[in-house]
Amino acid sequence: MREITVDVIIKNIKEMCIESNCYVSKDILESIRQYKQKEKSPIGMEILTQIEQNAEIAKNKIMPMCQDTGMAVIFCEIGQDVHIVGGYITDAINEGVRQGYKEGYLRKSVVRDPFFRENTKDNTPAIIYYDMVPGNDIKITIAPKGFGSENMSQVSMLKPADGIDGAKKTIIDIVDSAGGNACPPMIVGVGIGGTFEKAAFLAKKALLRPVGVNSNIDYVKDMEIELLDNINKSGIGPGGLGGVTTALAVNIETYPTHIAGLPVAVNISCHATRHSTRVI
Ligand code: SF4
Structure with missing residues (x-):
């Protein structure tokens, strides 16, 4: 012992x-750098640049x-x-x-x-x-x-017959209704399966996965890629001011569930998605 x-x-x-709170993680910074190559909206580009500058100031001054x-x-x-x-x-x-x-x-x-x-x-x-x-x-x-994005999160208890298409529609609808209130570009954490509270927990845990790392389950990975693509066609854009950079990642975690249910939870996070891990 x-x-x-x-x-x-x-x-x-x-x-x-x-x-x-003071250091933006490398995966998010790298993702923003990549999206700057694709962003077509001048104001969207400006917001992404400001996020980069803000991260630099926070790091150098050790400020949140x-x-x-x-x-x-x-x-x-x-x-x-x-x-x-x-x-x-x-x-x-x-x-x-x-x-x-x-x-x-x-x-x-x-x-x-x-x-x-x-x-x-x-x-x-x-x-x-x-x-x-x-x-x-x-x-x-x-x-x-942060609660700007937390307040935009939802759990939806779908029917098994709703299937993958129903889950995708639910996720897209929740992100659309979040819009600029979630301080995009967002990280979209999704939990599917389990019970009501397990799905919400999985959605929260999905936010810990680094941006750019997809699920190792093939169909889930396909969902993540398709949903990210569709979310970025929504036009919400950085800061909700328009553009193609609405989300940096859609991370989905799944779990066994009951024969009668299909819980889908979406925990929306913002560009200030923070985490720090240590093993002691
Ligand atoms: S960037 Fe995130 S933590 Fe900051 S106000 Fe917006 S939602 Fe809240």
């Missing part, structure tokens, strides 16, 4: 909160790339041969978020109650998902999620 102290978890979470530094969504894969010592892991993760958002001057966006809306002033609690896996380490991914 390997022991990991909560102090190590706190320190890593704190650093990851800051780094994920967007004012909405999101809710801290954290995925923890805990090796079953790990013993966490010195405290409770959930408390440690929230302490890391508290310290990271304070020290990084990141906006605190969490309210304690969905109706009475008093700000918790430290961006806690985080949204935390735990998964037990083989091994003796802990893999932590932090994905701060």
Whole structure:
């Protein structure tokens, strides 16, 4: 049994909160660079250039790339041969978020109650998902999620007879209705199968897959390519101001489901799709 102290978890979470908010990932920057070769709209091109400049400033000044530094969504894969010592892991993760958002001057966006809306002033609690896996380490991914795009996300419970065409239509309709509100260019995370909440979880997890990496299931890969192509024909464009760069990626994750259902969840993310992963 390997022991990991909560102090190590706190320190890593704190650093990851800051780094994920201040450094745009290489895959997104590379994708924007490629789309600039294809973008025909002058204003669309200008927005893509501004996103690149903004990323450079954020990196050099260690400032958040967007004012909405999101809710801290954290995925923890805990090796079953790990013993966490010195405290409770959930408390440690929230302490890391508290310290990271304070020290990084990141906006605190969490309210304690969905109706009475008093700000918790430290961006806690985080949204935390735990998964037990083989091994003796802990893999932590932090994905701060802004709500401009989160608010445009939906779950749709289709009928099995709706099939692949029905799922594609649902995804396109949800992206169309998001339009410029989701701060395009978007990353479209899709979860298909499971239950109502599993589909939503898969859609969130799909956003972690690097831009430019397709599913290793052939028909899913074909769906991803076709949907991305069609979404980019919508004309929504960068910032919703028109152009061919509406989405950088459509990432689909699937899971077995019930004979009576076909859940489809679409979690829309924006050009500030952030994540940072460490293994401790
Ligand atoms: S949707 Fe994304 S880019 Fe837009 S304000 Fe929110 S975090 Fe920032």
